[in-house]
Amino acid sequence: MKARYIRISTPDQKLERQLAKKHKDEKLFIDVCSGSVPFNERPKGKELISLTGLTYVSxxxxxxxxxxxxxxxxxxxHFDDNGIILKVDNLGIESLTPDKGKLKxxxxxxxxxxxxxxxAQMERETLLERQREGIEIAKAKGKYKGRVRGSKESKEEILSKYPNVVKRLRxxxxxxxxxxxxxxxxxxxLKVKNFL
Structure with missing residues (x-):
């Protein structure tokens, strides 16, 4: 079985760019989530890696x-260990190549x-840095309020805000x-751990 994995960060983002090289025999797996969410914790990512008979992912x-x-x-x-070929379209290369009847x-x-x-990781870190800088500039102009000073998030708010952290710690x-x-x-x- 062949599959095409697509991830968009928000529901209003377009899929066309990621569908440009789709083949008719590929089954689509589309996640709407941040790239910071681990692959095996995304709904379609989980489904994809648990499939049997999967041979190719684009x-x-x-x-x-x-x-x-x-x-x-x-x-x-995970893909290599299970003999699943991963193709990255914009690079035009595959993770496994045939060699004497076997994949290597x-x-x-x-x-x-x-x-x-x-x-990709550096791009995310740069984005977060720009966001922090923008907040500092907005604070200096009095346009950014943020959380009310002295207010605290409840245990439930913190644990629900960081479910991936809770999972990893557990x-x-x-x-x-x-x-x-x-x-x-x-x-x-550490803040999340203190509430567990």
């Missing part, structure tokens, strides 16, 4: 799998995807790993 670009290098590499390892890892693919995954992940996997600060992870 994505438009590597950042559709995620914007965290560790998560991207974990997803790739494409080393050039691994190198390129690692670099592109790092770029799995026994360290503070540092949880922060990396969920793309949040270590302070946020």
């Amino acid at each position: 994505v438009h670009s590597i950042d559709r799998l995620g914007r965290n290098l560790l998560d991207i590499l974990t997803t790739l390892a 890892p494409n080393q050039a693919f691994k190198m390129i995807v690692t670099v592109m995954g790092q770029v 799995e026994g992940q360290s503070l540092r790993n949880t922060a990396k996997l969920c793309d949040v600060s270590k302070g946020t992870v």
